[in-house]
Amino acid sequence: MSSLTQFFRHVGSEMRKVSWPRRKELTGYTITVVATVTILALFFAGIDLVISKSIRFILGL
Template structure:
C-alpha cells in the first residue's frame, strides 16, 4: 500500500514541475494540428481517388 501512496506523491510532485502552455500558445498549437490533419486528409483522399480511378480504368479494359 505504501508503494501506491508513494507513486501518487511522485506523480503530484512531477505535475507541479510541468510547464503548461499559455492560452495563446495552446490556440496556436491547436490550429496547427487541425490544419495539418485537414491537409493530410485531403492529400490522402486525393491519392485514394487517383488510385481508385486508375484501378477502375485498368480493370475496365
C-alpha cells in the same frame, strides 16, 4: 499500500514541475494540428481517388 501512496505523491510533485502552455500557445498548437490533419486527409483522399479511378480504368469497370 504505502508504495502506492508514495507513487501518487511523486506524481503530484512532478506535475507541479511541468511547464504548461499558455492559452495563446495552446490555441496556436491546436490550429496547427487541425490544419495539418485536414491537409493530410485531403491529400490522401485525393491519392485514393486517383488510384481508384486508375484501377477502374485499367480493369475496364
